[in-house]
Amino acid sequence: MYWPVYVSNQNMRPSTLDSYNSALRKWIQPFFADMHLEEITPRTVTDFMAKKLIPANLASKARRNIYNLLSEVFEVGVDNQLMVENPVRPRVHRPAVIQEEKPTLPIEKFWTLICELPTRRDKALVWTIALTGCRVGEALGLRQ
Structure with missing residues (x-):
């Protein structure tokens, strides 16, 4: 209930909103849907990263985007006093983005x-x- 209200106030481009909704549906909701907010700890986020994102062999930028979205979702929970703190810990969970060299035309x-x-x-x-x-x-x- 809080996330749709938050998103509607952010003035996002439709493509960003589609990307968020897709990531929520495909990656975040399947893992966290059956958990109560008080059950979600930094360890739970570690499990999510290890069991869901890393084995998916996603591009590093895609993993980072999903991580950022997850952190933002939990931050909305904190802002609305549904959680005491955000379980996402940047030092522990934040995936590195590997800069890949783009091919160039000789x-x-x-x-x-x-x-x-x-x-x-x-x-x-x-x-x-x-x-x-x-x-x-x-x-x-x-x-x-």
């Missing part, structure tokens, strides 16, 4: 691509993406 292939593009507009789009690092969708949304 310069020779970039020039081949530019030369093969049929229009100046296509070339401008590729140059914009290459020089700014923006995503394709962001570049397509740009106006003249």
